[in-house]
Amino acid sequence: MASIEFDDLQHRLKALEEENARLRALGMADQTGRRRAESALAESEERYRTLFNSIDEGFCIIEFFDGPHGPLSDYIHVEANPAYTQHAGIPNVVGQKVREMVPAEADGWVELYGGVLRTGQPIRFERELVATGRHLELAAFRVEPASRKQVAVLFQDITSRKRAERELQQLNETLEARVIAALAERKLMADLVEGTDAFVQVVAPDFRWLAINGASAREFHRIYGILPKVGDNMLELLEDQPEHRDAIRAVWSRALSGEAFVEIAEFGEPGRSRRCYEMRFNGLRDGEGRLLGAYQFSYDVTDRLREQQRLREAEEALRQSQKMEAVGQLTGGIAHDFNNLLTGIIGSLELLQTRLGQGRVKEIDRYVTVAQGAAKRAAALTHRLLAFSRRQTLDPKPTDLNRLVMGMEDLIRRTVGPEIALEVVTAGGLWPTLIDASQLENALLNLCINARDAMPTGGRLTIETANRWLDDHGAGERDLEPGQYVSLCVTDTGTGMPPDVVERAFEPFFTTKPIGQGTGLGLSMVYGFVRQSGGQVRIYSEVGQGTTMCLYLPRHYGKDADKPSALTTRSPARQKASHTILVVDDEPSIRMLLTDALEELGFSVLEAHDGPTGLKIMQSDATIDLLVTDVGLPGGMNGRQLADAARTTRPALKVLFITGYAENAIIGNGQLSPGMQVLTKPFVVEALASRVLDMIKDGTGRS
Structure with a gap:
């Protein structure tokens, strides 16, 4: 199409030139002819100008001249139509010299168009304008006569077409590569599936194999004695082995219903080889989600199991x-x-x-x-x-750690000595915690003594309380459940502990102190007590930088905290009382000591060696003011069961449990019913007397 237009335009231009020449010749013949010629010439030029300005293709006339580079070594644009700018992308080209416009490309253009000027042979070619990045299709011919040194150039922008051609070429070039890659990938996947040790099967809804790799077929043959192939029905192949057929039907039915699951099961003929397999099932669906069947990847995991x-x-x-x-x-x-x-x-x-x-x-x-x-x-x-071992008997009560610490400050200051500066930092608005205050006092004193021993030349000891809200991360680092906790931390500026010592610090009888200066039970006692109370202990230490021991105790959401217990023990009131006490214990020596001690106080004492015997006495008409019983009793009835049974007929009966092992599952970890208390073995007679006299209260609660 473009070639026809170029040829037509070239012929039109030549015809116009010839007509102009003829009219000029006639014009010189006579005056009348000159006027007629001028009129015809004007019409011809008008047609030329209309054609020149209206064609879609870019058009220009260049004129060669002699320049610094030699004869006819440069040219200037003498005419250019409006489409020139559109196609070439260069505005206002008329009057511009090629060596000024595109110095780097000028020699090539001069040589190309100079050949047209010298030979008179038109040319047609394609060229990229480096300056504008456009691809042009061009045609050039000499403007006659040759003495005018002019060449007409007609062109159009074919950049879009060239881009499309390049893309098509790239597509053609890569299409083959993609096809080859796709085929190679398909072959690779086929080789992988066929060469893998995994057993791969694809099954249609009617239990026929759509695909089965060699490993799976060989394993099926090894186990069942039948070599399957694509198109076989697995249930029909096992028709004479109903037990195995039913097992395979059960597991594949789940997969063919669309269920995705993993199962480990054992298959095989007892006389052959039974193996364990990990089977991964999934549904096979088309692009629209319709179920076409199911597939399975299985692995022999017998050796792994x-x-x-x-x-x-x-x-x-x-x-x-x-x-x-x-x-x-x-x-x-x-x-x-x-x-x-x-x-x-x-x-x-x-x-x-x-x-x-x-x-x-x-x-x-x-x-x-x-x-x-x-x-x-x-x-x-x-x-x-x-x-x-977290088996001690605890008496937990809501406790304010601030009051407990401040109540012990003088004692701790005297214990650690004047060489160590004691600082107590208590948090405002501290939450209460449910704890055995006396045990916590012992634990705190133990930590302070350890801190003192770690600072033989003196230092600073800091006791600090705080509220802690532990999220999943913080709680996980401390081996606790996420939630709200109260912390009690003891920090010293002593020698610190290496990691191997920190790791063993809570082991019983482990100590770094010289022989005779420590039993190695202090920290293990603290650890067990805090863990039994639902908390945790953590050690933060660095050699030469000191140690921080932190106790994390659960926040208590009940009533206001009670005041912490004192460290001193009050003496019992040695008053005589005429009351009857039943003592139940399977150990004769303990019954003897209890009986003698209580009779020394003026009580009348009845004895029983086990729960059933004690219950018979409780169910008699005897007047009993207090039941003193061991928790762990033989005969199928422990102390708590005895007390509960006795209270069915004596609801107001008061009970003092005595335990040497703290059977907390029986006595409720200190959460006892009203009128029940616990005394831990071993105990001094004064402690027994004080507790009994407090519970008797001069005859109240008589049963």
Whole structure:
């Protein structure tokens, strides 16, 4: 189309030139002819100008001249139609020289159009204008006569077409590559599916195989003795093996219903080889979501399961070994400490017996004092062990930690000594916590003593309370449930602890102190007590920078906190009382001591060795003012069950539980019914007397 237009325009221009020449010649012949010629020439030029300005293609006439680069080495644009700017992208081209417009491209254009001028042979070509980035299709011919040194150029912008051609070419070039890649990918996937150890099956809703890889077919043959292929019906193949057919139908029916699931099951003929498989099922759907069937990826996990079982057995053996090692360390520590204490008790009693036989009564007090001291230390050791194992009897009450800490400030200051500066920082609006205040006082004192020992040359000890709201992250770092907690932190500026010591700090009988300066039960007692109270203990320490021990205790949402208990024990009122007390304990020596101690106070005492016997007495007509019973009793009825049964007929009965192990599941971890209290073994007679006299209250609550 463009070529026809170029040829037509070229012919028209030549015709106009020839007519103009003829009219000029006629004009010189005579005057009349000249006027006629001028009129015709004007019409011809008008037609030329109309054609020149209205054609869609760009058109220009260039004229060569001699320049610095030699004869006819440059040209100037003498005419250009409006479409020139549209197609070439260069405005106001008339009067511009090519070497000024595009210096870098000028030689090429001069050589190209100069050839047309010299030879008179028209040319047609395509060229990209580097200056504007446009692609042009051009035609050029010489304007006659040659002496005018002019060349006419006709062109149009074909940039869009060239871009489309390039894109089509790129598409054609990449299409083949994409097809090759797609085929290669398909082959790769096929090779992967066929070469994998996984068992791959695709099944239609009628239980026929749409696809099955070689591994799956071979495994099916190995287990069932049948080699399947695409198109076979798995249920028909197993027609003579109904048990296996039904198992396969059950699992594939779920998948063919559209369910996606993972299942581990065992398949195979008992006489052959039964194996365990992890099977991953999913529905096969088309682009519109319609269910076409189901597919399965299976793996033989028999060896993996066996290895996991061996690993579990090895881990269990390791845990048992670690447990026995811990028990050995614990029993060794207990044996060492108790042997020392028992030596003092037994030796004192032997010497006491010897001195009584010799009549040397004056020396008796010294041996009694030694035996009592050793026995009390043994009791303290037992309490520490129970605290570590979270089996001690607690009496939790709403407690204000600020008041507890401030109440102990003077005692702690005297304990740590003048070389250590004590600072107490209490938080405003501190939440209460449900805790056994006396046990917490012991724990705080223990932490302060440890801090003092870590600062042999003095330092600063800081006790701080705070409210803590722990989110999932903060609670997870402290092994707690997310929620609100109250913290009690003790910070020292002492020697600090290396990581291996921090890791073992709560182990019973582990201590870094010299022999004779620590039992290694202090921190384990604190840890067990706090954990039993629903909290957590964390150590933050760096060698040479000091240590912070933080207790995190759950916030209590009940009533206002009670005042913390004092560290002193009041003496019981030694008043006589005429009341009857039933003592139930399976240990004869304890019944004897309880009976003698209570009779010494003036009470009438009845005894029973187990729960059923005690219940018979309670169901009799005897007047009973107080039931004193061990919690752990033989005979199928423990102390709490005895008390509850007795209260069915004696609702106002008061009960004092005595326990040496703190069976908290039985007594409710301190949450006892009104009129019930707990006394922990071992105890001194004064503690028993004080508790009994408080509960009797001069005859109230008589049953």
